[in-house]
Amino acid sequence: MKNYQFGNRLADGQYQMDISPENIVKAYLQKFFPENNNETYSFIDEKGIYIIRKQLWDSAFFGFSIARIEVYSNPSEEPLPIKELIDWAKKQNIRYLTARLSSSDSQLFNSLSSSGFTLLTNKYMLRLKNEEKTNYKLPSDMKFRILTSNDLNPALKLAENSFTFSRFFIDSAFENNRVKQMYVSWLSDFLRQTNHFMLGLYFQSTLIGFCAYTLGINLYSLNAAIPNHGFIALIAVDKDFRGRGFGKFLLNKVRENLRKDNTQIIYANVDAENQGSLKMFQEAGFKVFNVLSEMKLDFKLL
Numbered sequence: 001m002k003n004y005q006f007g008n009r010l011a012d013g014q015y016q017m018d019i020s021p022e023n024i025v026k027a028y029l030q031k032f033f034p035e036n037n038n039e040t041y042s043f044i045d046e047k048g049i050y051i052i053r054k055q056l057w058d059s060a061f062f063g064f065s066i067a068r069i070e071v072y073s074n075p076s077e078e079p080l081p082i083k084e085l086i087d088w089a090k091k092q093n094i095r096y097l098t099a100r101l102s103s104s105d106s107q108l109f110n111s112l113s114s115s116g117f118t119l120l121t122n123k124y125m126l127r128l129k130n131e132e133k134t135n136y137k138l139p140s141d142m143k144f145r146i147l148t149s150n151d152l153n154p155a156l157k158l159a160e161n162s163f164t165f166s167r168f169f170i171d172s173a174f175e176n177n178r179v180k181q182m183y184v185s186w187l188s189d190f191l192r193q194t195n196h197f198m199l200g201l202y203f204q205s206t207l208i209g210f211c212a213y214t215l216g217i218n219l220y221s222l223n224a225a226i227p228n229h230g231f232i233a234l235i236a237v238d239k240d241f242r243g244r245g246f247g248k249f250l251l252n253k254v255r256e257n258l259r260k261d262n263t264q265i266i267y268a269n270v271d272a273e274n275q276g277s278l279k280m281f282q283e284a285g286f287k288v289f290n291v292l293s294e295m296k297l298d299f300k301l302l
Contacts, residue, residue: 017127017289018226018227018229018265019226029049038092039053039054039056040052040053040054041085041088043084045081047078047080047081048071048072048080049071049072050069050070050071050080050081050084050085051069051070051071052067052068052069052070052085052088052089052097053067053068053070054066054067054092054094055067055068055098061182061185062174062178062182064095064096065092065093065094065095065096066094066095066096066097066098067089067092067094067096067097067098068097068098068099068100069082069085069097069098069099069112070099070100071099071101071108079110079111079114080107080108080111082111082112082114082115082117083115086115086116086297089299090299094299095298095299096173096296096297096298096299097117097296097297097298097299098120098294098295098296098297099112099117099294099295099296099297100292100293100294100295101292101293101295102290102291102292102293103122103290103291103292103293104291109293109295112295112297113295115297116297117295117296117297118295118296118297119293119294119295120167120170120171120294120295120296121167121170121271121272121273121293121294122271122272122291122292122293122294123269123270123271123272123291123292123293123294124269124270124271124272124278124288124290124291124292125267125269125288125289125290125291125292126267126268126269126270126281126286126287126288126289127265127266127267127268127286127287127289128255128265128266128267128268128284128285128286128287129264129265130230130255130258130259130263130264130265130266131264132285133256133259134252134253134255134256136248136249136252138249141203141204142201142202142203142246142249143201143202144199144200144201144202144253145199145200145202146197146198146199146200147191147198147199147200147207147210148191149188149191149192151198151200151207152184152187152188152191154207155187155198155200155207155210155236156183156184156187158207158208158209158210158236158237158238159183159187159210159234159236160180161236161239162234162235162236162274162277163179163180163183165271165273165274166179166271167294167296168182171296173296173298187212190212190233195214195215195216196212196213196214196233197212197213197214197215197257198210198211198212198213199211199212199213199250199253199254199257201237201246201249201250203241207238208237208238208240208241208246209235209236209237209238209241209246209247209250210235210236210250211232211234211235211250211251211253211254212232212233212234212235213230213231213232213233213254213258213266214230214231214233215230215258215261215263216228216229216230216231226265227264227265228261228262228263228264228265229263229264229265229266229267230254230258230261230263230265230266230267231266231267231268232251232254232266232267232268232281235247235250235251235277235280237250242276247277247280247284248280248283248284251280251281251284252284254266255284266286268281268286269292272291
């Protein structure tokens with residue numbers, strides 16, 4: 001690693017504006033470079049750092065082995081050694097591979113493409129410095145309430161439209177009905193986890209929107225190295241109430257709640273096709289700082 005050039009070409013740039021690339025990669029190495037086993041395989045060469053990990057929850061839910069490739073690469077004109085990761089996946093009977101990269105990383109994109117990966121979707125990565133107090137007035141016939149597991153069904157009805165933008169829905173490798181069941185499990189699990197919240201917006205006694213958010217995202221065990229932060233996991237508004245600023249009400253209230261917990265930065269991701277959601281976040285003060293590409297290689301379909 002003596003001559004390894006740490007740069008901004010990180011496979012997942014969620015924290016790239018708030019922590020140095022060197023510290024991200026060092027944390028990555030500490031967390032993901034144990035002895036290789038049947039769930040993880042990793043190696044380093046002069047071009048980069050490579051890892052492939054089984055996605056255990058996804059694999060168990062869908063009933064076939066799914067894994068993700070992550071790469072930290074040095075600038076180079078040569079193709080990256082993706083084949084070694086794919087060969088390991090085949091030996092482990094993994095049937096579906098994903099990879100995430102910054103859309104501007106043409107070298108990694110070309111290396112993945114030449115190995116059979118195809119582009120599935122793009123996401124805008126958003127960031128807000130949570131310093132200023134929010135200024136809004138909620139109509140008298142509306143109120144906020146933190147949701148519980150008893151509110152799961154009405155929340156799911158609101159969320160279904162948002163799910164259609166997800167990579168699972170647009171990928172023919174997954175049946176839509178099964179994907180819907182996955183999101184039921186995801187929302188149910190979300191409501192049970194510590195530091196995970198769903199803020200509901202009610203018109204009279206009817207739930208018309210919600211925002212699911214977390215205190216902290218412990219990616220690569222980096223929580224201690226970056227400012228206090230939160231993440232907007234999902235926001236949904238009833239179709240009959242869209243375009244009237246109610247999504248901004250939810251975002252402003254979440255900002256307020258997070259500020260009380262001394263949360264200085266809030267992250268969010270928005271699917272590139274969901275322009276309405278992107279506009280809502282931008283109007284609430286979020287800035288796009290990166291575009292993340294999701295690529296896939298499906299052995300089932302080869």
